[in-house]
Amino acid sequence: VGLPGTNEVEMLQEIVSFIASEEDVPICIDSSNPIAIEAALKVAPGKPIINSVTGEEASLSAILPLAKEYETAIIGLTMGNGGISRDPERRLEIAETIIERALRIGISIEDIIIDPLVLSVATETQGALETLATIALIKEKLGVNINIGASNVSFGFPTRQTINEAFLALAAGSGANCVITNPRSHFLSIRSIDILLGRDPYGANYVQHYRKLKKQSTTE
Amino acid sequence: VGLPGTNEVEMLQEIVSFIASEEDVPICIDSSNPIAIEAALKVAPGKPIINSVTGEEASLSAILPLAKEYETAIIGLTMGNGGISRDPERRLEIAETIIERALRIGISIEDIIIDPLVLSVATETQGALETLATIALIKEKLGVNINIGASNVSFGFPTRQTINEAFLALAAGSGANCVITNPRSHFLSIRSIDILLGRDPYGANYVQHYRKLKKQSTTE
Numbered sequence: 145v146g147l148p149g150t151n152e153v154e155m156l157q158e159i160v161s162f163i164a165s166e167e168d169v170p171i172c173i174d175s176s177n178p179i180a181i182e183a184a185l186k187v188a189p190g191k192p193i194i195n196s197v198t199g200e201e202a203s204l205s206a207i208l209p210l211a212k213e214y215e216t217a218i219i220g221l222t223m224g225n226g227g228i229s230r231d232p233e234r235r236l237e238i239a240e241t242i243i244e245r246a247l248r249i250g251i252s253i254e255d256i257i258i259d260p261l262v263l264s265v266a267t268e269t270q271g272a273l274e275t276l277a278t279i280a281l282i283k284e285k286l287g288v289n290i291n292i293g294a295s296n297v298s299f300g301f302p303t304r305q306t307i308n309e310a311f312l313a314l315a316a317g318s319g320a321n322c323v324i325t326n327p328r329s330h331f332l333s334i335r336s337i338d339i340l341l342g343r344d345p346y347g348a349n350y351v352q353h354y355r356k357l358k359k360q361s362t363t364e
Numbered sequence: 365v366g367l368p369g370t371n372e373v374e375m376l377q378e379i380v381s382f383i384a385s386e387e388d389v390p391i392c393i394d395s396s397n398p399i400a401i402e403a404a405l406k407v408a409p410g411k412p413i414i415n416s417v418t419g420e421e422a423s424l425s426a427i428l429p430l431a432k433e434y435e436t437a438i439i440g441l442t443m444g445n446g447g448i449s450r451d452p453e454r455r456l457e458i459a460e461t462i463i464e465r466a467l468r469i470g471i472s473i474e475d476i477i478i479d480p481l482v483l484s485v486a487t488e489t490q491g492a493l494e495t496l497a498t499i500a501l502i503k504e505k506l507g508v509n510i511n512i513g514a515s516n517v518s519f520g521f522p523t524r525q526t527i528n529e530a531f532l533a534l535a536a537g538s539g540a541n542c543v544i545t546n547p548r549s550h551f552l553s554i555r556s557i558d559i560l561l562g563r564d565p566y567g568a569n570y571v572q573h574y575r576k577l578k579k580q581s582t583t584e
Contacts, residue, residue: 265559266567272560276537297560301567302574307556313533314560317496336527339485340492340517340534347486347521354522 146175157183164189172219172324178206185214193217195324196259197246199224199238204245211246217255218246219291222278228261230270232278235260239282257289257322258282265307266300272311276318283319291322309333316341331357366395377403384409392439392544398426405434413437415544416479417466419444419458424465431466437475438466439511442498448481450490452498455480459502477509477542478502485527486520492531496538503539511542514550529553536561551577 145155152175160171170190175181181194196219197207211218220242222228222235229235239258246256260278263271275297279290292315298307312323312330316337323334335353338344365375372395380391390410395401401414416439417427431438440462442448442455449455459478466476480498483491495517499510512535518527532543532550536557543554555573558564 269565270562273562276560301559302571303552306552307559307570309529310533310553310556311560313530314537314557317534317537332523332526333530336530337534339521339527340496340531342490342493345489350527351522 145180146177152177152180153183156180157187160184161187176203178210181207182210182214185210185216188214191216193219193257195219196221197242199241201225204242208246208249208251211255212249212251217257218251219257219259220246221259222261222282228263230274232260232274232281235278236281236285239286239288243286243288253288257291258286259291259293260320262293262296262311264299265297272297272314276314279315279318279320289322290320291324292320294323294325305329313337313340365400366397372397372400373403376400377407380404381407396423398430401427402430402434405430405436408434411436413439413477415439416441417462419461421445424462428466428469428471431475432469432471437477438471439477439479440466441479442481442502448483450494452480452494452501455498456501456505459506459508463506463508473508477511478506479511479513480540482513482516482531484519485517492517492534496534499535499538499540509542510540511544512540514543514545525549533557533560 145159146152156173156175160173163171164187170192171188172193172195173181173184173188174195185192194207194211194216197203198221207218220239222238224238242258243256247253260275260282262275265272275292282288282290294312294315295304295308297311298304301307308325309330312334332350332354335344335350339347339350344350365379366372376393376395380393383391384407390412391408392413392415393401393404393408394415405412414427414431414436417423418441427438440459442458444458462478463476467473480495480502482495485492495512502508502510514532514535515524515528517531518524521527528545529550532554552570552574555564555570559567559570564570
């Protein structure tokens with residue numbers, strides 16, 4: 145909804161209202177405009193997620209109070225005034241800043257989700273490795289929830305899903321536990337990672353979803 | 365060729381001869397019978413791999429001299445007299461034993477490939493995690509080549525390829541660099557891991573193989 149020529153404040157609120165009327169799920173609100181975010185929060189059901197706050201002062205002081213007031217979870221992007229650093233240690237520092245500021249105004253640690261940022265490997269050959277190193281570092285030092293925007297990594301490539309699936313496994317293996325992706329594209333691959341990381345004993349959940357998928361494809 | 369009722373010594377040699385007459389590639393000889401392995405080595409072209417030696421004395425003293433005499437590479441399975449240990453530290457110890465014995469009779473370190481063993485997650489919920497921990501430990505402590513038999517992990521599941529692909533990415537992320545698998549099943553997924561781990565700058569190799577695959581499917 146943040147396209148040029150649209151009124152983001154009105155449109156974001158309208159779309160959140162519409163989705164809430166159709167689906168009984170919490171909503172992740174993706175905007176950098178605090179006014180649009182607040183308009184959406186007024187109509188969002190349940191406990192939303194705000195996506196996102198950054199380490200920049202203007203963002204911290206505008207977005208974090210909204211998360212506190214509306215009791216939402218919040219995604220913190222590890223970028224600051226200098227943009228996106230290539231150095232995992234610097235991204236860790238920004239995560240620490242966001243967490244410290246959020247805790248200070250009373251947001252709970254379990255409601256803070258850090259996003260270590262994913263660059264396309266089509267332009268940055270070491271980009272995925274840097275993200276994986278950042279995930280492992282944040283997991284080890286801070287132990288918070290970690291989100292990735294999985295599909296960014298393959299921007300510019302053919303057969304993006306193949307690359308995305310490998311990246312999802314690598315990121316989960318490094319410690320990421322949230323993902324922004326099309327759930328229909330990765331219906332079984334995400335659940336196969338759960339089996340492999342010991343989170344789905346005997347694959348019971350995997351097999352249940354496999355049967356659901358098979359039933360759907362037979363019915364269609 | 366190790367089925368009951370077959371003469372493994374004759375059949376392994378015959379099959380290796382046949383493959384060598386059809387394809388110009390080095391061969392990985394999979395047997396635990398030293399007599400069958402030697403019969404095959406006599407007709408194998410180029411530099412074969414022997415799969416495998418274990419940490420058991422009977423295996424070490426029978427197989428390692430063959431690897432030395434025929435100048436092959438060798439896969440060492442991290443299992444000893446007590447079978448397969450669930451403990452990554454114990455598997456590391458067995459890898460150390462195999463490497464020490466191999467180096468002592470003059471096999472080069474780059475010709476030693478350690479296989480940390482993969483159990484099916486259908487019966488061992490922590491099995492993949494144990495293998496991943498073993499891979500990371502062997503990589504860190506010993507720095508040798510590491511092989512996995514990727515498809516074992518999904519034995520007993522439907523849509524095994526989905527699980528195998530996630531496991532390949534997790535294993536490569538932990539440090540595995542060799543794999544026993546059907547290369548046709550993982551034509552692009554293995555190459556996507558290379559991009560993500562920074563081993564294929566700008567995905568040049570990936571895109572080349574993607575085009576080859578596309579051309580084949582158009583021709584068929």
